[in-house]
Amino acid sequence: MSTTHEILLKSVTLPDGSTSDLLIRDGKIAEISSTLPTAGEVIECVGLRVLPGFVDLHTHLREPGKENAETVLTGSQAAVRGGYTALSAMANTNPVADTAGVVEQVWRLGIEAGLCEVFPIGAVSEGLEGVKLAEIGAMANSAAKVRIFSDDGKCVSDALLMRRALEYVKSFDGVIAQHAQEPRLTENAQMNEGPVASELGLAGWPAVAEESIIARDILLAHSVGSRLHICHLSTKGSVEIVRWAKSQGMAVTAEVTPHHLILTDEAARSYDPIYKVNPPLRTQADVDALRAGLADGTIDIVATDHAPHPGEDKDCEWASAALGMVGLETAFSIVYTTMVESGLMSWQRLIEVMSVKPAEIGGYANQGQEISIGSIANLTIVDPKAERVIDRNDLFSKGKNTPFHGSHLRGDVVHTIFRGKVVLRDQEMTGVVHE
Amino acid sequence: MKHLLSIHDLSVEQALDILDTAAQLEGLTSGAVKKLPTLRGRTVVNLFFEDSTRTRLSFESAAKRLSADVTNFTAKGSSVSKGESLKDTAQTLQAMGADAIVIRHPASGAANRLAESGWVSSAIINAGDGTHEHPTQALLDAFTIRKHFGPTMRDFSSLKVAIVGDILHSRVARSNIALLQMLGAKVTVIAPPTLIPLGIEEWGAPFSYDFDSELEEFDVVMMLRVQLERMNESFFPNGREYSRGYGLDESRLARLKPGAIVMHPGPMNRGLEISAASADSIRSVVVEQVANGVLVRMAVLYQLLGGPDLNSTGGTQ
Numbered sequence: 001m002s003t004t005h006e007i008l009l010k011s012v013t014l015p016d017g018s019t020s021d022l023l024i025r026d027g028k029i030a031e032i033s034s035t036l037p038t039a040g041e042v043i044e045c046v047g048l049r050v051l052p053g054f055v056d057l058h059t060h061l062r063e064p065g066k067e068n069a070e071t072v073l074t075g076s077q078a079a080v081r082g083g084y085t086a087l088s089a090m091a092n093t094n095p096v097a098d099t100a101g102v103v104e105q106v107w108r109l110g111i112e113a114g115l116c117e118v119f120p121i122g123a124v125s126e127g128l129e130g131v132k133l134a135e136i137g138a139m140a141n142s143a144a145k146v147r148i149f150s151d152d153g154k155c156v157s158d159a160l161l162m163r164r165a166l167e168y169v170k171s172f173d174g175v176i177a178q179h180a181q182e183p184r185l186t187e188n189a190q191m192n193e194g195p196v197a198s199e200l201g202l203a204g205w206p207a208v209a210e211e212s213i214i215a216r217d218i219l220l221a222h223s224v225g226s227r228l229h230i231c232h233l234s235t236k237g238s239v240e241i242v243r244w245a246k247s248q249g250m251a252v253t254a255e256v257t258p259h260h261l262i263l264t265d266e267a268a269r270s271y272d273p274i275y276k277v278n279p280p281l282r283t284q285a286d287v288d289a290l291r292a293g294l295a296d297g298t299i300d301i302v303a304t305d306h307a308p309h310p311g312e313d314k315d316c317e318w319a320s321a322a323l324g325m326v327g328l329e330t331a332f333s334i335v336y337t338t339m340v341e342s343g344l345m346s347w348q349r350l351i352e353v354m355s356v357k358p359a360e361i362g363g364y365a366n367q368g369q370e371i372s373i374g375s376i377a378n379l380t381i382v383d384p385k386a387e388r389v390i391d392r393n394d395l396f397s398k399g400k401n402t403p404f405h406g407s408h409l410r411g412d413v414v415h416t417i418f419r420g421k422v423v424l425r426d427q428e429m430t431g432v433v434h435e
Numbered sequence: 436m437k438h439l440l441s442i443h444d445l446s447v448e449q450a451l452d453i454l455d456t457a458a459q460l461e462g463l464t465s466g467a468v469k470k471l472p473t474l475r476g477r478t479v480v481n482l483f484f485e486d487s488t489r490t491r492l493s494f495e496s497a498a499k500r501l502s503a504d505v506t507n508f509t510a511k512g513s514s515v516s517k518g519e520s521l522k523d524t525a526q527t528l529q530a531m532g533a534d535a536i537v538i539r540h541p542a543s544g545a546a547n548r549l550a551e552s553g554w555v556s557s558a559i560i561n562a563g564d565g566t567h568e569h570p571t572q573a574l575l576d577a578f579t580i581r582k583h584f585g586p587t588m589r590d591f592s593s594l595k596v597a598i599v600g601d602i603l604h605s606r607v608a609r610s611n612i613a614l615l616q617m618l619g620a621k622v623t624v625i626a627p628p629t630l631i632p633l634g635i636e637e638w639g640a641p642f643s644y645d646f647d648s649e650l651e652e653f654d655v656v657m658m659l660r661v662q663l664e665r666m667n668e669s670f671f672p673n674g675r676e677y678s679r680g681y682g683l684d685e686s687r688l689a690r691l692k693p694g695a696i697v698m699h700p701g702p703m704n705r706g707l708e709i710s711a712a713s714a715d716s717i718r719s720v721v722v723e724q725v726a727n728g729v730l731v732r733m734a735v736l737y738q739l740l741g742g743p744d745l746n747s748t749g750g751t752q
């Protein structure tokens with residue numbers, strides 16, 4: 001097929017705040033001008049902002065192994081609904097993504113779904129057992145070209161294994177994404193350690209269990225000259241440690257989830273395990289520190305830690321419930337409401353934390369590009385004025401485990417364009433699949 | 436009052452009302468008449484996911500003395516069973532027409548889930564959930580205290596109470612601290628630092644690591660059961676050292692002020708948190724606590740299931 005494919009975004013607000021028409025031709029941004037002649041598929045964008053498509057570095061897609069919770073396809077649909085044009089599939093599937101075979105399988109499923117880029121993350125250790133290195137080199141050299149390695153869900157708690165992993169990935173500029181959770185300090189832990197946990201009689205999950213691993217790994221990574229990425233920072237102390245490390249010029253990056261920017265451990269008073277998550281919801285002081293850290297650059301990116309679960313895994317008492325919450329479809333609204341509308345950060349910073357920087361950390365060349373002529377058209381178009389009431393039944397994800405059911409949020413994704421094709425239009429799947 | 440999940444759900448008036456009702460029930464059932472027709476035709480289910488024969492028997496005899504039908508459902512094994520089964524089990528009981536479900540469960544918040552998840556519409560009584568609360572134990576303890584220090588007492592502010600032991604893991608402590616403080620008592624919490632919950636300052640009760648410093652001042656000394664497994668988790672080195680620091684032995688017993696009482700929710704570890712002599716001394720009210728448990732649980736069932744006025748129905752059997 002040699003017919004050109006064109007999309008015209010009419011009167012769209014650009015990242016700099018100016019309004020323009022934007023023409024996409026054959027997968028790239030072709031023209032940006034105050035008025036362009038009508039061509040191809042026209043999308044009226046008055047009042048809407050175009051942003052580089054979001055990039056998630058922390059997604060649980062559950063395939064292979066738990067397809068009743070999510071598949072690469074349904075996870076991709078959820079991603080697109082949330083304005084994401086790339087996501088990173090965590091390795092804690094069944095089988096674990098610790099071989100070239102499994103990461104290539106996930107990578108191919110992503111291509112077949114065709115809605116966004118799906119980058120598999122490889123396991124650090126065989127079977128996530130924290131004992132022996134997984135075939136990191138084979139995964140890096142596979143068709144999936146894995147660059148991020150993580151035992152997420154579990155912490156690489158063995159200091160020697162962590163050191164070796166950090167060293168090993170240097171040969172291909174890989175990065176270790178650490179789920180910082182000292183296992184002994186969190187045995188049977190249920191929620192943030194503090195007055196609320198004490199009152200509720202739920203075993204405490206101390207902040208220091210996260211902070212001690214972060215401090216250790218920052219020193220380890222620095223000592224061997226490697227890059228460290230810290231998953232889902234959740235405490236004030238963690239922010240302070242990373243801030244110090246950055247002030248020393250150490251190569252560390254960090255992420256925060258949308259839910260840790262807005263929810264606190266007070267939510268656990270309901271005993272509703274929809275709020276049970278790893279790391280746990282912390283206190284308001286932690287939330288404030290995370291917001292400040294995200295705004296000032298201490299925290300580099302927002303990552304969803306999208307963790308779908310079937311209903312029965314949450315429809316039980318707290319201690320038996322699964323950890324985690326879905327996040328792809330609500331991430332933008334939460335980040336916009338808590339950070340931009342509140343005046344804590346600019347649109348430019350939102351673009352950095354949701355798209356540019358995650359693409360850079362993952363080495364995702366086609367993602368996070370500037371909105372300018374010649375860039376690949378991975379874009380999301382958002383309505384900052386939208387008043388949104390979250391309804392779990394509206395989610396594209398198989399997981400309906402959102403803690404935001406019934407919440408009022410500001411700002412929403414309206415359209416998503418992946419490689420120059422509209423995959424989400426007016427918040428509905430278009431059925432277009434990028435071959 | 437629809438459910439009894441936590442002491443925090445009660446107002447002072449509601450708590451005193453339960454204690455008054457228990458006293459009234461004691462009067463009505465102390466003579467030849469042991470049984471009241473109050474809850475005839477109502478069904479009470481004891482849903483026990485943890486072994487606790489004494490609590491189950493206490494609820495069972497409370498319900499029977501009010502003429503309710505009682506069904507016991509004991510889940511096999513005492514480990515945390517998969518949550519799905521809590522929901523399924525509860526719905527089965529509902530279908531069987533349970534007016535009240537008395538639940539004992541190893542997971543904190545299990546009673547709250549049962550009451551608030553929409554799975555069932557029965558009245559829920561928390562008979563101990565994990566390390567959260569055991570509200571009827573606190574009510575029976577308050578009832579017992581009242582019998583010793585003033586049966587119609589509405590203000591406990593003249594009383595100093597020590598609660599000693601594994602506060603961190605104790606649902607009895609949580610409920611008692613909340614209730615006794617609500618009633619005005621001055622509660623001091625005594626434990627080694629490893630067994631004091633983080634953030635206890637917010638509970639409003641002063642805490643101490645030293646059992647001996649104010650021993651002579653307490654009117655009530657409430658000893659908590661200590662599980663020996665705790666020493667394997669390094670909460671304390673061994674039973675001997677625990678007893679030395681926090682056990683109620685004869686020498687500590689001898690220092691209590693005249694009229695002071697010794698309480699224990701049972702079952703006791705004789706020789707660990709309480710010596711045999713202390714447990715069997717005249718200061719010990721442990722046996723009374725058991726008897727009072729039935730009366731207080733009758734009062735709770737009566738109030739939740741809305742029986743008719745006691746004065747008009749009492750004593751006809």
Ligand SMILES: [Zn+2]
Binds near residue numbers: 154231232
């Ligand atoms: Zn994680």
